[in-house]
Amino acid sequence: MTLSGETETQAISQPAGPAVVEATKLGLTFETGDGPVRALSDVDLSIGKGEFVSFIGPSGCGKTTFLRVIADLEQPSEGTITVNGMSPREAREARAYGYVFQAAALFPWRTIDRNVALPLEIMGVSKAEQAERIKRTMDLVNLTGFGNKYPWQLSGGMQQRASIARALAFDADLLLMDEPFGALDEIVRDHLNEQLLELWARTTKTICFVTHSIPEAVYLSTRIVVMSPRPGRVTDVIESTLPKERPLDIRETPEFLAIAARVRDGLRAGHSYDE
């Protein structure tokens, strides 16, 4: 992914590998009391294997909705979408993805280990293999030694890491993350961003990441999808020119700032902030 950003302004961009998520003319309209709301309109997007794609935009731009459509938590009203070549429903039934919510959503009556084990129990994984996978994923998110704690005994950042471990536990190749660090403070967030990149490099997973932080999107992604509201649509897709190895201070480099500026321009163009 070392394409120059300048020639890549069109909404459709071709990823290198086979498509993990492929959306064509995707639209979704919510029927509300005040009439229909177009949450997504005409979204064309293809996400390749091993990519880290961020979705950024103001609230109401449909970034979370798009993630939920991939996860079969919402049904599109028009267009088509495939996940690993299947319908989202089939993909969900095949347990193709792990989903990380904005809140850690850990079960308070389970210890961290048992929370990570939850999807494994549901999927009928043997006890011995559960233990092995819990250990592996807890190591991966640097929570070794906290397995017997209950969620309330952990800080917000640790809880969110536990929920990432839970999403990784069943070895899905696709990780869907909906503003996972939105509720955390800046320093914890920086730290988790660093760890997430490291984890991504080690596991070669495909990650779709919703955020409304420009630095976070630029720092993490190989590709940034800029969206705008009313109706929710993609206004720009930016290929990152940053190297795969990214120390935190890469955020001071001119290259980083240039990409951030382009994201900001994209956000401004798609949305009038005078409303």
Added chain:
Amino acid sequence: MERARDKFLPVTIILAALVVVWYVGAVMLNAPFQRDLDRRGDVTRSTMDFVGATLSQPKPTLPAPHQVARNFFENTFLRKVSSNRSLVYHAWITLSSTLLGFAFGTALGIAIAVGIVHFISLDRSLMPWIIASQTIPILAIAPMVIVVFAAIGVTGIIPKALISTYLSFFPVVVGMVKGLRSPELTHLDLMHTYNASSAQTFWKLRVPASVPFLFASMKVGVAASLVGAIVAELPTGAVAGIGAKLLSGSYYSQSIDMWAALVAGSVVAVILVTLVGLAGRITEKMMGARPA
């Protein structure tokens, strides 16, 4: 410790105030009869003497606290528990049907709640009837239930327990419906992303989430159950139980006995509610709840 002391003082103050009001009330309510008595016996008393007399009548309109306390103490601790005069004996009779009815009521309540949460048709068809059932005065149907069951040869503890069931299933239904529906949307979405079956969602999410609601409604249920058991003893000529004790006390104007039985009933209620609360706290602690 800190919390026990914080509670102790306010509770004691209220208790002391109640006792004072009670004594004043006892003097005022028992005074007319005492005045009547003294006039007929041609007795003249000093004020202090008169007050003392109002507080030591054998069948007072309102017994003084110390009279009730003495009666309660004698009939609880000084009698053999098998004696017909022992409050422990009567409390046990009432308690046994309370517990049986409470067990039925809780089981029935949970079963109905599970049905209501899983089948929308049950939600629509059953809920109005359940609410209507609680508008029927229990005093009106208790004798009928006892008589109908006696007619088909069922007597003893079962009909009494059914009255308790009738009163205690309702809070459990309401609490458990709320509890089983309490999981957050995110948790339900999470289970959906795992493609969990509804049985898995039920056992791994809905049931654990409903536990605090279950214990809260069981606290209400167990108290209602006790009321049901006492009410079931009242109109049926029952020979034993707190309700029977209240009834015989009122037949023979044994007001002190009645009050002592009432105290025994409240003690049983306090013990039951405390035990349910304790069981709830222990369960929640075992489920990793944050200590309050």
